[in-house]
Amino acid sequence: xxxxxxxxxxxxxxxxxxxxxxxxxxxxxxxxxxxxxxxxxxxxxxxxxxxxxxxxxxxxxxxxxxxxxxxxxxxxxxxxxxxxxxxxxxxxxxxxxxxxxxxxxxxxxxxxxxxxxxxxxxxxxxxxxxxxxxxxxxxxxxxxxxxxxxxxxxxxxxxxxxxxxxxxxxxxxxxxxxxxxxxxxxxxxxxxxxxxxxxxxxxxxxxxxxxxxxxxxxxxxxxxxxxxxxxxxxxxxxxxxxxxxxxxxxxxxxxxxxxxxxxxxxxxxxxxxxxxxxxxxxxxxxxxxxxxxxxxxxxxxxxxxxxxxxxxxxxxxxxxxxxxxxxxxxxxxxxxxxxxxxxxxxxxxxxxxxxxxxxxxxxxxxxxxxxxxxxxxxxxxxxxxxxxxxxxxxxxxxxxxxxxxxxxxxxxxxxxxxxxxxxxxxxxxxxxxxxxxxxxxxxxxxxxxxxxxxxxxxxxxxxxxxxxxxxxxxxxxxxxxxxxxxxxxxxxxxxxxxxxxxxxxxxxxxxxxxxxxxxxxxxxxxxxxxxxxxxxxxxxxxxxxxxx
Numbered sequence: 436x437x438x439x440x441x442x443x444x445x446x447x448x449x450x451x452x453x454x455x456x457x458x459x460x461x462x463x464x465x466x467x468x469x470x471x472x473x474x475x476x477x478x479x480x481x482x483x484x485x486x487x488x489x490x491x492x493x494x495x496x497x498x499x500x501x502x503x504x505x506x507x508x509x510x511x512x513x514x515x516x517x518x519x520x521x522x523x524x525x526x527x528x529x530x531x532x533x534x535x536x537x538x539x540x541x542x543x544x545x546x547x548x549x550x551x552x553x554x555x556x557x558x559x560x561x562x563x564x565x566x567x568x569x570x571x572x573x574x575x576x577x578x579x580x581x582x583x584x585x586x587x588x589x590x591x592x593x594x595x596x597x598x599x600x601x602x603x604x605x606x607x608x609x610x611x612x613x614x615x616x617x618x619x620x621x622x623x624x625x626x627x628x629x630x631x632x633x634x635x636x637x638x639x640x641x642x643x644x645x646x647x648x649x650x651x652x653x654x655x656x657x658x659x660x661x662x663x664x665x666x667x668x669x670x671x672x673x674x675x676x677x678x679x680x681x682x683x684x685x686x687x688x689x690x691x692x693x694x695x696x697x698x699x700x701x702x703x704x705x706x707x708x709x710x711x712x713x714x715x716x717x718x719x720x721x722x723x724x725x726x727x728x729x730x731x732x733x734x735x736x737x738x739x740x741x742x743x744x745x746x747x748x749x750x751x752x753x754x755x756x757x758x759x760x761x762x763x764x765x766x767x768x769x770x771x772x773x774x775x776x777x778x779x780x781x782x783x784x785x786x787x788x789x790x791x792x793x794x795x796x797x798x799x800x801x802x803x804x805x806x807x808x809x810x811x812x813x814x815x816x817x818x819x820x821x822x823x824x825x826x827x828x829x830x831x832x833x834x835x836x837x838x839x840x841x842x843x844x845x846x847x848x849x850x851x852x853x854x855x856x857x858x859x860x861x862x863x864x865x866x867x868x869x870x871x872x873x874x875x876x877x878x879x880x881x882x883x884x885x886x887x888x889x890x891x892x893x894x895x896x897x898x899x900x901x902x903x904x905x906x907x908x909x910x911x912x913x914x915x916x917x918x919x920x921x922x923x924x925x926x927x928x929x930x931x932x933x934x935x936x937x938x939x940x941x942x943x944x945x946x947x948x949x950x951x952x953x954x955x956x957x958x959x960x961x962x963x964x965x966x967x968x969x970x971x972x973x974x975x976x977x978x979x980x981x982x983x
Contacts, residue, residue, distance in 0.1 A: 466636030485591025655835030
């Protein structure tokens with residue numbers, strides 16, 4: 436008989452990123468760790484070591500214990516700070532990062548001090564970290580008899596962040612119930628691909644299963660809640676979803692609403708291997724074009740590489756601005772060089788893919804000298820986010836709107852198949868410590884290939900928009916491009932034909948009535964003239980119901 440392993444820290448963190456990954460970890464399934472995951476594990480170990488030093492420095496002079504078993508007696512007589520306390524029961528085997536004893540207060544049990552949980556974490560604090568911290572609080576509350584109301588997130592540098600926990604630790608209790616049901620085999624999570632997949636060791640396995648099932652989560656951006664709602668309507672696959680796209684006429688007096696991305700239309704593009712043009716996108720590209728791509732570390736908001744391809748008239752050039760360190764002066768330097776380059780052109784369009792570049796310019800604006808601040812404002816006014824144009828108006832037969840997938844569809848390739856935005860984080864961190872020239876070359880090459888792909892995507896969009904919404908046509912690769920207005924006209928034509936068939940059938944029946952009817956109309960011995968008048972009324976009702 437196979438024994439189920441206990442729930443570990445790794446399993447909990449995996450489940451918080453992806454429920455399917457948590458299940459695979461619980462079953463002790465092994466995957467192929469990516470280079471990014473290996474780097475991330477080493478980075479986390481370094482950060483936690485730094486957080487331990489930071490915490491102990493802040494509590495110097497206090498008694499500190501380490502690697503203690505977390506039991507009721509030990510909690511009652513334990514030191515002020517416990518590092519890596521071990522907790523184990525029939526379900527969980529877990530090491531808690533740290534516990535810190537509070538000062539005695541009237542709110543505590545009998546005025547005694549009690550422990551609050553500490554989580555070591557350097558990056559942005561999000562829902563997974565808050566849930567894990569609250570689970571620590573739930574575990575120690577059952578040992579000390581007092582529920583902490585706050586927890587601490589301790590970083591490798593700086594002051595710890597105080598996190599207020601939910602009343603009654605309800606989030607942790609709900610999370611623990613889910614884990615218990617999973618451990619006991621009472622529930623199996625549905626497979627839902629998400630953003631964590633790109634760095635997960637089970638990526639190939641889960642994607643192969645999703646493709647086999649035609650899983651709805653293949654459509655990037657569709658979350659578990661949306662999938663559950665579709666499942667309740669009997670829609671379980673991308674192919675099924677493709678039949679649900681409807682073009683709805685906007686009521687004349689309807690309030691203005693934000694444009695939305697239509698998943699059924701993307702599913703239809705995949706099923707029919709076509710590109711759909713929805714609405715009337717505007718992308719004015721007169722004058723010089725500058726394709727921009729910025730590399731940085733999102734967690735720390737540091738930027739180290741800017742790449743541009745400039746096309747002015749018949750001249751094309753490529754420029755790269757590199758920061759050797761993470762210092763503010765180096766960052767200001769590369770942005771100043773970019774702005775000096777833009778200042779050479781009186782009229783230009785700054786083209787980028789996604790909002791990362793404009794966010795970077797906004798963040799750096801406050802650090803720049805006054806002339807550069809005005810230049811950034813001018814650059815932002817001339818910028819066009821190509822991703823927003825595609826997301827709202829262009830539906831390609833791809834599962835996502837990532838630059839790499841759209842570029843791959845158009846025939847563009849990257850020299851390193853493993854290259855991605857998250858992989859650059861590992862390359863940059865290693866370069867900062869080793870200064871290996873090949874790592875810098877990899878980063879610059881990846882940045883340049885992103886710019887080249889962006890340029891190709893823009894040229895492809897120009898080809899589509901130049902034809903306009905007049906009718907179907909084919910691109911250079913032979914893929915049919917269909918405006919949704921033509922799709923609507925085709926659907927209306929089919930509906931009109933169906934109505935004519937239905938009406939002709941009704942009229943044919945009405946002219947063949949006998950002098951009295953029994954079964955044809957459902958009325959016994961009804962005179963034919965009365966039957967025709969009743970049927971005429973039915974036809975009028977039918978037309979009114981199908982008028983739209």
